[in-house]
Amino acid sequence: MSKATRATKVLQQAGVSFTVRTYDYDPDGGQIGLQAAEALGEDPAKVLKTLMATIDGRPICAIVPSNQEVSMKRLAAAFGGKSASMLAPAEAERITGYVVGGISPFGQKRRCPVAIEECALAHERVYINGGQRGVQLHLSPKDAARYLQAVVASFAN
Template identity: 45%
Template structure:
């Protein structure tokens, strides 16, 4: 994989570069009216939605945490809570998520967050050589090996995604 292009720099790409991790940036023209940023990325980039992962902030026992799941499904809140040793989780307040990460909704990356949070990556990611996650802004995805994402975010992996109805 190639390294980042300087013109695409974000805290996420800076974190990957600093760690010496290979990655590829995939910029695309974001449509603000798209109903799902992740599905939009998969479609525009011509990628299987199962390889494109969305970063969701949750609240678990009063603490913020991160769930990273395929855009083709949804986050199982009970499963993410269990993966973090808790009984239940809820979606985080959007403003709290933005303050914690330093990113805007639709562009939250699991990498390079202002204040890192406990992270759970859906175990389906491990079935791919590379996956796509937000690069830190709408219209920018990063392709990275799941093992590198786990290492850099100190994530645990668990079955936290569920198919959309």
């Protein structure tokens, strides 16, 4: 498994501080974020999942703690939209250039607006997918939000 991905490269180029942690990804393991939290021995609230959705037909990226679900209505409102829905996995892969289970908000092939769940910013450091299955980046959520120019909002249940 390579620790260098498009995600790590863009963060390095931008001078964002992070460390890489890897774990054995189980393709049959169910919820990817919770699987990563367990494998890393970390609180699921600090291991964020990257979800791809659409708001009024426009693709967006939502980052939320792995132990929470997204309220589509509140996610749409965070972007001033009316409706939100999850992207199909194949569409998410096409837009991001990453494989499901390894989708990172950093270094996506097609840059989309990003929202990060505000409760994630309460932690000093969090884990966000590093662009490959089994690769997590440990970094400041504030640095991540700043780099991604993310909307910070409450959209999780």
